[in-house]
Amino acid sequence: MIVGIGLDVVEIDRIKKAYIKNKRFAHKVLTNEEFKLFSGLKGKRQYEFLAGRFSVKEAFAKAMGTGIGKVSFLDVELLPDPLGKPIVTQSPFKGNVWVSITHTDNLAASQVILEKS
Numbered sequence: 001m002i003v004g005i006g007l008d009v010v011e012i013d014r015i016k017k018a019y020i021k022n023k024r025f026a027h028k029v030l031t032n033e034e035f036k037l038f039s040g041l042k043g044k045r046q047y048e049f050l051a052g053r054f055s056v057k058e059a060f061a062k063a064m065g066t067g068i069g070k071v072s073f074l075d076v077e078l079l080p081d082p083l084g085k086p087i088v089t090q091s092p093f094k095g096n097v098w099v100s101i102t103h104t105d106n107l108a109a110s111q112v113i114l115e116k117s
Contacts, residue, residue, distance in 0.1 A: 005114075006058070006059035006060055009108070012044075015050050031077040037079070038053075052103060059099075060076045060088070095115055097115075098113040
């Protein structure tokens with residue numbers, strides 16, 4: 001049974017500017033494992049990654065019905081499975097978390113579906 005759906009779209013340039021202004025921004029958004037992946041990327045791909053994770057976490061909070069604040073960015077972790085598919089490996093939700101993430105030249109968008117079995 002689906003109990004929540006969240007959608008978020010973010011401008012990659014906005015996230016890039018936040019990171020350039022304050023390098024700690026990435027630590028506020030990314031878990032330690034996500035940050036390790038982020039650190040291995042370069043240039044535009046690094047900003048796409050950060051914007052994508054930001055978007056997923058915003059979409060997750062919307063699906064929970066709380067928004068960011070009651071659910072923090074660090075409460076949710078999104079890592080690739082062995083084939084590269086993004087999966088939520090940590091969250092406060094007890095059930096299945098389905099996620100889809102995409103990028104255009106300057107947008108990152110994500111959708112999160114929360115399902116209880």
